[in-house]
Amino acid sequence: MSRTITARRKSTPKPTAANPRKPVATRLKRVLRAWQLYVLLTPALVYILIFKYWPMYGVQIAFRNYNPVDGFTGSPWVGLQHFVRFVNSYQFGQVLGNTLWIAVLGLLVAFPIPIILALLVNQLQSERFKKFTQTVLYSPAFISTVVVVGIMFVLLSPRSGLVNNAIQLAGGEPVFFMGSAEWFRPIYVISDVWQNAGFAMIVYLAALAGIDPALHDAAKVDGANKLQRVRHIDLPGIMPVITVLFILAIGNLLNVGFEKALLMQTNLNLSTSEIIQTYVYHAGLQQAQFSYSAAIGLFNSILNLALLLTFNWVARKANQATLW
Amino acid sequence: MTIKTASEPQRTLPASQTVAKRTFSLRDKWADSAFNIIAITVLLLSIAAVVYPLYFIVIASVSDPNAVYEGKVWLFPSGVTLEGYQRIFADSRIWNGLGNTVIYTVLGTAVSVTTILFGAYALSRKDMPGRKLLMLLFVITMFFDGGLITKYLVVRDLGMLNTIWAVVLPGAVGVWNLIIARSFFEHTIPNELREAAQMDGANDFKFFFKMVLPLSKPLIMLMIMVHVVAHWNSFFDALIFLNDDSKYPLQLVLRNILIQSDVSSTGTTGGDIESYAAAQRIAELTKYAMIVVSSLPLMIALPFMQKHFTKGTLIGAVK
Numbered sequence: 001m002s003r004t005i006t007a008r009r010k011s012t013p014k015p016t017a018a019n020p021r022k023p024v025a026t027r028l029k030r031v032l033r034a035w036q037l038y039v040l041l042t043p044a045l046v047y048i049l050i051f052k053y054w055p056m057y058g059v060q061i062a063f064r065n066y067n068p069v070d071g072f073t074g075s076p077w078v079g080l081q082h083f084v085r086f087v088n089s090y091q092f093g094q095v096l097g098n099t100l101w102i103a104v105l106g107l108l109v110a111f112p113i114p115i116i117l118a119l120l121v122n123q124l125q126s127e128r129f130k131k132f133t134q135t136v137l138y139s140p141a142f143i144s145t146v147v148v149v150g151i152m153f154v155l156l157s158p159r160s161g162l163v164n165n166a167i168q169l170a171g172g173e174p175v176f177f178m179g180s181a182e183w184f185r186p187i188y189v190i191s192d193v194w195q196n197a198g199f200a201m202i203v204y205l206a207a208l209a210g211i212d213p214a215l216h217d218a219a220k221v222d223g224a225n226k227l228q229r230v231r232h233i234d235l236p237g238i239m240p241v242i243t244v245l246f247i248l249a250i251g252n253l254l255n256v257g258f259e260k261a262l263l264m265q266t267n268l269n270l271s272t273s274e275i276i277q278t279y280v281y282h283a284g285l286q287q288a289q290f291s292y293s294a295a296i297g298l299f300n301s302i303l304n305l306a307l308l309l310t311f312n313w314v315a316r317k318a319n320q321a322t323l324w
Numbered sequence: 325m326t327i328k329t330a331s332e333p334q335r336t337l338p339a340s341q342t343v344a345k346r347t348f349s350l351r352d353k354w355a356d357s358a359f360n361i362i363a364i365t366v367l368l369l370s371i372a373a374v375v376y377p378l379y380f381i382v383i384a385s386v387s388d389p390n391a392v393y394e395g396k397v398w399l400f401p402s403g404v405t406l407e408g409y410q411r412i413f414a415d416s417r418i419w420n421g422l423g424n425t426v427i428y429t430v431l432g433t434a435v436s437v438t439t440i441l442f443g444a445y446a447l448s449r450k451d452m453p454g455r456k457l458l459m460l461l462f463v464i465t466m467f468f469d470g471g472l473i474t475k476y477l478v479v480r481d482l483g484m485l486n487t488i489w490a491v492v493l494p495g496a497v498g499v500w501n502l503i504i505a506r507s508f509f510e511h512t513i514p515n516e517l518r519e520a521a522q523m524d525g526a527n528d529f530k531f532f533f534k535m536v537l538p539l540s541k542p543l544i545m546l547m548i549m550v551h552v553v554a555h556w557n558s559f560f561d562a563l564i565f566l567n568d569d570s571k572y573p574l575q576l577v578l579r580n581i582l583i584q585s586d587v588s589s590t591g592t593t594g595g596d597i598e599s600y601a602a603a604q605r606i607a608e609l610t611k612y613a614m615i616v617v618s619s620l621p622l623m624i625a626l627p628f629m630q631k632h633f634t635k636g637t638l639i640g641a642v643k
Contacts, residue, residue: 034449038446041452041458043438043439045443045458048461048497050478055471055478056474059471136375137374142622142626143622144578147615147619149582151615153582159393160393194374223349223352225359227355227359262560280472284476294471301469301471
């Protein structure tokens with residue numbers, strides 16, 4: 001972002017940059033001269049106004065008792081009633097806890113793995129093996145969430161699944177993975193790594209490719225071994241990318257994998273698999289409690305935004321790369 | 325053993341190694357060998373962890389369901405049968421879902437890619453007044469959104485529920501894709517080119533369609549592929565916005581069969597426990613085949629797409 005701003009400053013002629021309050025007529029002329037650009041932008045602009053800003057405007061139903069006749073702005077105002085009801089409901093602790101559990105576990109496990117994989121792949125000397133590894137590891141990203149969850153159900157099936165067959169072969173008792181609350185989180189996180197680690201790795205590999213090979217050569221001359229070079233050259237070299245992706249991951253902490261959680265839900269694992277967003281879906285779209293679930297959704301969005309801003313601020317204090 | 329032989333010849337390849345040899349202590353050489361062995365082992369294990377489940381599903385899909393059930397299938401198919409595939413091809417829901425998915429994918433991709441390319445080009449033009457403010461309007465939506473419920477109500481108020489537009493429009497423009505496209509235009513279309521075209525009397529439309537788009541083929545390819553994959557794989561919008569079975573895309577049909585499975589999907593009803601169990605095994609077999617059939621198109625296309633996707637992440641990284 002900052003790059004584009006500086007670039008713009010350079011390209012704008014000096015008087016306009018120094019004097020933002022130029023005559024209205026010249027301004028209007030510039031706008032009119034660019035009318036074709038505005039025409040090109042119109043579809044995208046109309047799209048975000050209708051599908052992003054209109055729903056945002058509609059979020060006020062979280063403070064109202066929505067009914068279809070009165071719409072977003074006409075329904076009776078009830079203040080924080082829905083928020084209070086959610087916070088006091090017995091599901092609150094469970095749903096929030098489940099969300100945080102999955103999010104934090106996902107971040108701790110799923111965030112570092114692509115970095116480690118990228119560092120290892122980058123050290124491979126055979127270009128062909130490098131390319132092969134890359135292709136294989138990121139292919140699961142192209143399998144749909146539905147199919148990935150479908151794969152879980154067939155492979156983890158208690159009677160005929162591959163995993164339980166292996167367990168029984170080793171003399172163990174079959175486990176009903178998809179129907180047990182304890183197994184939901186591990187399966188969720190492992191499948192996340194399985195599906196997405198390879199794809200996430202690509203970004204880090206791109207960043208690693210940008211590191212000056214001269215640094216490695218110099219370090220080799222100084223007698224640094226591979227591990228030392230990875231630690232002291234590669235890792236610091238991709239740190240800005242890691243930081244930015246980490247902040248983005250934090251900003252999406254409570255949004256991740258909602259679709260997968262929904263697909264993985266069975267009546268038997270609800271006590272760990274019901275997260276904020278699946279709860280919004282159930283309460284809102286299946287039970288038509290629009291205002292109540294919109295309030296929960298808003299609670300989730302605000303929490304997310306707060307996390308993002310906090311970590312961006314922390315990163316700036318620590319002199320790391322930031323989003324803006 | 326194989327690992328060691330694989331890594332050994334490569335280590336001697338770089339010319340700089342000869343310089344390194346002088347200063348390298350024996351301990352460092354050991355450390356490097358250990359690093360290589362560990363790296364290659366970890367990567368081979370990762371590859372196996374990714375490939376084996378997929379491989380198993382492929383062999384299970386052509387094996388005798390009883391052998392799979394009894395855990396006799398590990399590395400090779402046993403008692404080869406194509407019954408699972410035959411059942412899928414006879415299942416009208418699958419064909420119908422596939423047809424819908426193709427329609428949604430083509431239309432959705434066309435809408436998304438056009439909107440994104442047009443919008444991103446306008447936003448890439450530094451001489452468009454209000455550019456910064458307009459860009460901000462887009463960026464804000466990345467960090468805050470109205471949530472599922474209000475989105476649903478908006479789509480409902482627009483009268484789009486249970487129409488094709490409900491799966492095409494609400495997710496049409498990803499701001500992230502817009503940013504990637506914008507930075508592609510900023511970095512590949514030189515200002516001088518535009519100025520020269522303007523001298524020759526080309527207006528913005530003409531310049532965009534005649535010069536910019538032909539120069540942006542890699543970006544267009546990337547955008548098309550991103551959206552084809554996304555539409556092919558999406559189910560959630562269809563789940564909340566469509567309520568007519570005949571309009572379901574493939575993924576939603578798959579979800580109903582694979583995940584919310586019911587034995588009736590095999591077409592066998594009633595009968596004794598023996599035939600019930602048999603029916604269930606056939607149902608499992610069908611599931612394996614279904615996973616293969618539904619993932620195959622993208623897996624086949626993957627090697628062709630990879631080049632463009634890697635390029636895409638690089639465009640994104642330039643930002």
